[in-house]
Amino acid sequence: MNNSVLARWRSSAPYLLSILRIVGAFMFMQPGVSKLFAFPVGMPPNNATAQFLSQPWIGGWLEVIGGSLLLIGLFTRPVAFILAGEMAVAYWQFHFPQSFWMVVSQGIPAALYCFVWLYISAAGPGPWSVDAVRESGTRPGNSPR
Numbered sequence: 001m002n003n004s005v006l007a008r009w010r011s012s013a014p015y016l017l018s019i020l021r022i023v024g025a026f027m028f029m030q031p032g033v034s035k036l037f038a039f040p041v042g043m044p045p046n047n048a049t050a051q052f053l054s055q056p057w058i059g060g061w062l063e064v065i066g067g068s069l070l071l072i073g074l075f076t077r078p079v080a081f082i083l084a085g086e087m088a089v090a091y092w093q094f095h096f097p098q099s100f101w102m103v104v105s106q107g108i109p110a111a112l113y114c115f116v117w118l119y120i121s122a123a124g125p126g127p128w129s130v131d132a133v134r135e136s137g138t139r140p141g142n143s144p145r
Contacts, residue, residue, distance in 0.1 A: 018126030032063025073129020
């Protein structure tokens with residue numbers, strides 16, 4: 001592959017990190033909205049919402065609030081770390097006891113989100129984030145203050 005193509009591809013990594021965070025957060029919020037508001041569908045088996053103060057209810061709020069913060073890239077590192085922990089608990093408490101095989105236990109999303117959020121907690125939000133704007137002291141489209 002041409003070196004200039006490789007260099008351009010490598011230089012896009014910070015922006016792809018932002019895209020991973022944004023798309024992942026948007027998808028992550030959807031089960032939380034489903035648990036809390038039964039939108040667009042509720043929880044199986046009867047399309048219900050999570051019972052107040054139950055573990056799924058708490059998880060739903062973590063997914064909605066944490067996902068919203070990750071979507072805009074605000075407090076990204078600590079929020080991503082907390083959500084990685086939530087997904088680790090979800091995997092080990094609910095999925096792993098059903099089967100060692102993730103495809104059988106339906107634990108692939110929980111395990112994958114755990115490691116994606118863990119990576120983002122270390123890598124940061126990328127350039128397209130509120131955190132990046134706050135750290136640089138600039139407003140999007142403006143010069144430094």
